[in-house]
Amino acid sequence: MRTPPHATTPAAARAAFRAGRAEPTAGWADGHTQANLIAVPADWAYDVLLFAQRNPRPCPVLDVTEPGGVTTPLAPGADLRTDLPRYRVWRDGRPVAEPTDVADVWRDDLVAFLIGCSFTFEGALRAAGVPLRHVEQGRNVAMYVTNRQCRPAGRLRGPLVVSMRPVPAGLVETAHRLTALMPAVHGAPVHAGDPAELGIADPARPDFGDPCAALDGDMPVFWACGVTPQAALAASAPPFAITHAPGHMLVTDVRDEEYRVL
Amino acid sequence: MRTPPHATTPAAARAAFRAGRAEPTAGWADGHTQANLIAVPADWAYDVLLFAQRNPRPCPVLDVTEPGGVTTPLAPGADLRTDLPRYRVWRDGRPVAEPTDVADVWRDDLVAFLIGCSFTFEGALRAAGVPLRHVEQGRNVAMYVTNRQCRPAGRLRGPLVVSMRPVPAGLVETAHRLTALMPAVHGAPVHAGDPAELGIADPARPDFGDPCAALDGDMPVFWACGVTPQAALAASAPPFAITHAPGHMLVTDVRDEEYRVL
Structure with missing residues (x-):
């Protein structure tokens, strides 16, 4: 019998997505934080981080990678290029593809931002x-x-x-x-x-x-909503970016309670 | 009769400090948020902003100026170079002066960060x-x-x-x-x-x-504590920085309640 999505572990969820399963993550891995992804060339990283600081309600930053990095302490063992169910590739402010894997288009100068998600x-x-x-x-x-x-x-x-x-x-x-x-x-x-x-x-x-x-x-x-950075990509047209496809989040290992202040 | 510090308005507090009054701001302008200051050359701004994101407990960012900017929406009419009671000027990771005004050493490439304060x-x-x-x-x-x-x-x-x-x-x-x-x-x-x-x-x-x-x-x-960035200056030695002197904060116009989540 297969484990239903809500009862799966974050690592098992990511493994399923890495293997090609491509569906929205709402309801997956109950109790674990999901995150929005936006990766931009390093020369745009300050703009993104400042945009997030100035707009903390839609863009609460949970983690930022080093340039070229594809891992995060929020999800040990995860590869940010393969472990989300679906991505969007952006060129000049337009989504040009929605693949289930972005290993082939990832760049060494990309800085990835993981943004809090209302799930x-x-x-x-x-x-x-x-x-x-x-x-x-x-x-x-x-x-x-x-x-x-x-x-x-x-x-x-x-x-x-x-x-x-x-x-x-x-x-x-x-x-x-x-x-x-x-x-x-x-x-x-x-x-x-x-x-x-x-x-x-x-x-x-x-x-x-x-x-x-x-x-x-x-x-x-x-x-x-953490899709706000994607609307900013559309409005501001950086030359290149990679995001998650809306609703197709990174499932992290962090328990939801970690983000509750009381 | 003079208004006691706790009952003063933020603008009056800043005017007193601009005029040279130099004392810790604990207890000043009751009910109004105070902020830590750290200003660094623009080429260090991403490091500071990322350090703050990675260490949100000591470094909650309330506002960031544009390069060369000396104003903030948190305190309309304030000049960040003159309106704190006392500053520290840093060179190569060492505090070299504690003036009451930094207009003469401010640089056009400085980006100022205002960090939340436990007051x-x-x-x-x-x-x-x-x-x-x-x-x-x-x-x-x-x-x-x-x-x-x-x-x-x-x-x-x-x-x-x-x-x-x-x-x-x-x-x-x-x-x-x-x-x-x-x-x-x-x-x-x-x-x-x-x-x-x-x-x-x-x-x-x-x-x-x-x-x-x-x-x-x-x-x-x-x-x-919002003095944490100053300890980072001492440990990391950027060529130049300006901060407040510990306890000598920017008094803003923002009501304390604005930063309460409930």
Whole structure:
């Protein structure tokens, strides 16, 4: 019998992805932190790190590699070029490929940033009785480009991207409080309620991930999202970059609780 | 009648320091965040920013200037070259002067980092009934170089520096909980109890600031300290840097509550 994704170990998850399995990581390796990836040439690394510092809600940095490095203490034994289920390769601000492996295009001058992911707080939400509609529906989380601009840094600028979860209205406060305690993985919601406030015209058509059906009495709740650096790539057009494909994260060995302040 | 330091506005505090008043800022402008300063040549900026990312407890970054910039949105109207009460000028890893103004030695290629300061959580401690012995005693907080090494970044390395506050044993848990909620200004203590655990041989002789008398039943509690980057300057010897003098901070306009996650 195969281990179901939620019960797998992080190392086993990474091994499956390294072997070519290519699906969103929502719900994989319960209790372990997942991370967004953005790798840029070293001469863009300061811009990315400063952009992250200036926009900590969408871009909480969990680790930064040395130039050319493909490992991280967050996931011992992992190779960042092969162990995510799917990648995006960017040239001049446009995604040009979505391979399951980037060993052939990785460069010696790349610096990789691992950015906190909201999947990390989903365990805390579920434990408190906050349902996760996208997991129930077997879908990737819905993500939207908003009308809010990040604070620019060097050559990098771009809009805030958010993830959305429908939350029963009576549990929105709970969801706020629990996620506020995890600032390293996006922290409290940036908005709850009307999607139009964020410039989202049609919630049924997310910019990334899958649409998510709300139930009666649910309110849409929006958290800053680690896909924000990809929107900055699109807006700022560095010559080259590699990221994860939205929703296809690095599964780390770090326990979610490590990023809770209390 | 003069306004006492604790009741002054941040702008008035900065004006007094600009005019030459030179004393530690502990207790000044109650309710407003204070910040550590470290300014380095632009070609060292990535090292400092990465060092901060890798050591977020001692080095939570609140703002970073553009090269040559001397202003910050944290303190509108402030000039970083004149508005701190006392500075340190560093050459090749050694402090060579402690002037009250650095306008004459500031360089166009300097990038300034403003780092969170534990003074920011003192209001929350006092409001919860945790006494602040150093403020009661009219002294600068006591700071110590520890035997713990920070995670290096680029050319920067160095030991963790901590601030110490004696806290009544029954209130240590309260102090822990309150400060854990403020990760942007050092967060929870790194240690409580035996100073020898941190390699502190003689608590009566702090490396920076003033010794602080404990009362019966007090336990020494240690928080990561924003002087840590200065210990990294001493260990790593960049050719030039400007910092605040320990305890002589930038008083910002930001309310302390802004850095509380709940």
